[in-house]
Amino acid sequence: MTQPRSVIYTVSDVAASKAVFTALFGEPDVDQPYYVGYGDGGQHVGITPSPDGTTGPIPYWPVDDAAATVAALTAAGATVVQEPRDVGGMLVAVVHDGDGSAIGISQVL
Structure with missing residues (x-):
């Protein structure tokens, strides 16, 4: 999918x-x-x-592995706002970059 x-x-x-x-x-x-x-x-x-x-808006980017992507973004300096969580067959997470801009991550389960 x-x-x-x-x-x-x-x-x-x-x-x-x-x-x-x-x-x-x-x-x-x-x-x-x-x-x-x-x-x-x-x-x-x-x-x-x-x-x-x-x-405000949060853009969500589809990834294959939400947890690994959040870990990579955190290692690069992002701050976790919302750890990956299941929202009806998808994992979603939100991080902030260094300026506080929201970046959403989504993974189909």
């Missing part, structure tokens, strides 16, 4: 963001209170409530 590249926006108001993204992409492929997702060819865009109040 080929993974699409994804950008997930953490938002403070899912319903308000859903209205805007639906105007841009049309009806969502996934529409749940905890996640709304839109597919557009090889690109996936999602919105999810922010767990800690921070909002």
Whole structure:
């Protein structure tokens, strides 16, 4: 299975963001209170409530081994924000680079 590249926006108001993204992409492929997702060819865009109040986009890059990639990024100076965790058949993780920019990692299980 080929993974699409994804950008997930953490938002403070899912319903308000859903209205805007639906105007841009049309009806969502996934529409749940905890996640709304839109597919557009090889690109996936999602919105999810922010767990800690921070909002903004996180690009997710597909990898073969999330744990090994997080280890390599950490060795290169990244800071782990979210260790790899299973979110319905995928492992996802988030690190920050030296400037605090978020980098998401995804692995299909």
